[in-house]
Amino acid sequence: MKAVRYHSHGGSDVLTYEDTERPVAGAGEVVVQVAGTSFNPVDVAIRAGYLRDVFPLTFPHTPNFDVAGTITEVGKGAGNWNVGDAVLAFLPMAAPGAAAEYAVVPADALAAAPRTGELADAAALPSAGLTAWQSLFEHAGLTSGQRIVVNGAGGAVGGYAVQLAKQAGAEVTATASARSRDRLLSYGADRIVDHTTTALTDVVAGERFDVVLNLAPVTPEQGVELVDLVADGGAFVSTTAPGPEQPGRGIRTVRVFVRSDAAQLAQLVARVDAGDLRIDVGQRRALRELAAVHDESEAGRLAGKTVLIP
Numbered sequence: 001m002k003a004v005r006y007h008s009h010g011g012s013d014v015l016t017y018e019d020t021e022r023p024v025a026g027a028g029e030v031v032v033q034v035a036g037t038s039f040n041p042v043d044v045a046i047r048a049g050y051l052r053d054v055f056p057l058t059f060p061h062t063p064n065f066d067v068a069g070t071i072t073e074v075g076k077g078a079g080n081w082n083v084g085d086a087v088l089a090f091l092p093m094a095a096p097g098a099a100a101e102y103a104v105v106p107a108d109a110l111a112a113a114p115r116t117g118e119l120a121d122a123a124a125l126p127s128a129g130l131t132a133w134q135s136l137f138e139h140a141g142l143t144s145g146q147r148i149v150v151n152g153a154g155g156a157v158g159g160y161a162v163q164l165a166k167q168a169g170a171e172v173t174a175t176a177s178a179r180s181r182d183r184l185l186s187y188g189a190d191r192i193v194d195h196t197t198t199a200l201t202d203v204v205a206g207e208r209f210d211v212v213l214n215l216a217p218v219t220p221e222q223g224v225e226l227v228d229l230v231a232d233g234g235a236f237v238s239t240t241a242p243g244p245e246q247p248g249r250g251i252r253t254v255r256v257f258v259r260s261d262a263a264q265l266a267q268l269v270a271r272v273d274a275g276d277l278r279i280d281v282g283q284r285r286a287l288r289e290l291a292a293v294h295d296e297s298e299a300g301r302l303a304g305k306t307v308l309i310p
Contacts, residue, residue, distance in 0.1 A: 002310065003100030004290045005060040009049030012298075015063075015291040023096070023104045025075035032069040032087060032105050036120025036284075037098035039293050039306040040066065040127060046093070047294065055094040063290075064308070065091040067098035067105060068113055068122035078107035086113040088269070090126035090260040098123075099290055101310045111265040114272040114279070121281045122269075124156060124305040129268045129277075131239060131258040132160035136168070139254040140211040140235040144169030147209045149229060151200065152216030153189070154180035156305040157239065159280050160268075161213055162187045167276060173209070175200050175216075179303060183280065201225050214238040227251060281307050 001022045006014040025031045043063050045051050068088040074081055081087070089109040091097055096104065113122045135157075136142045142165060150161050153174035165172050166188035174184050175195040184192055193203045195216075208231035217240050218226065227236045227243045233250040236243045243253035271277035282304020285293060289308070296302050 001101040002287070003062050004064075004287060005062050005099075006047060007060045009047065009052065009057075011048070012291045012294040014047065015294065017288040017290075020060075020062075020100070022102050025073045025078070025104060027075050028077045028107050029075040029104050030071045030078050030081055030087075030107055030110065031073035032067060032089075032098075032103050033072045034067055034098050034101060034103055034310050035069040036118075036123035036307045036309050037064040037068075037103075037287070038066040038123040038128075039064070039290070039297065039302075039308060041297055042093075044294055044297055057094055062096045062099050062103075064097040064099040065093050065095075066123045066126045066128075067091060067103055068119050068125075069098075069103070070119070072102065075107075081107055081110060086119055087111065088113045088122045088126055088265070089262075090130060090258075090265065092260070099287060099308065109260050109262055111262050111269055114269050116273055116275075117279060120284070120307055120309050121279055123307055124279050124281050125268060125272070126260075126265055127258060128156035128305065129160045130261060130264055131157045131256065132164055133264055133268065134258055134261075135213055135237050135239065135256050136161060136164055136211075139256055140213065140237045142168055142170055142211055146211060147171045147207075147231075148173070148211040148213060149200070149204070149209050149226075150174045150189075151195075151212065151214045151218075151226060152176070153184055155215060156280070158215050159183065159187060160277070161215070162189050163277055167271075170211075173204065187278070201229070204229060208232075208234070210234045212236050214240060214243075216240060227253065281305050283307070284309055
């Protein structure tokens, strides 16, 4: 089969589109014929070796931890999954990934794929959707009637966060560039602040929010400014830089590290099938173009989620 792999850490040039053996399902595993896999910015850091202590790899390594496809083989003890089932999953981030024609998936990571939309596009849901869900409900404890800022809402996680927060009954202020404005308004955002032209703190001066969800790279000084927007007893939740350790005023600060959770993923899929959650795909690319996608990400030229198709 064809796969993208790298044999050492390095720049995008280590990514090679090459022939390799088709995987076999072990106990508790299935093999999935990949319809689509999605790129995540952390893929660049893992490839470059910046996170080698967190995600130690065995080389050659196949990247990409989001997958959607069809089961072609079921290993012993893999539950009630069957050949032909359409599925999606968030794979272990240091394990062999889904940038290939076939991928091995732990059965306990699987959820049935949405019945609506293209199967390949479902690969844009697992890690980004779970990051949004866990940030909002596990870490922030968001409830109906609360006010939330989603800083950096233009990305995939931000899009899901805006949708889920609105469905939970929250009032949502989102920061994003002009190119994301209409999409976020269609998701239900109550207010958009264009961070490329206006400082959030100028727009919301004097306001307080129950939750500030930060999805953007920020300096320590910017982190302090965001925490200052949190109401007494509220939560500052960040997927990037952590907030101050002792912010005062009863504020909780949480650094989010997403985990795979098949039950939560199934809940997200149910929302997609019900028409309550939209999967947005910025572009679809051939898998052989993965190195170029890495380059475009590092140059800041990617918009929305990129799905790669074998």
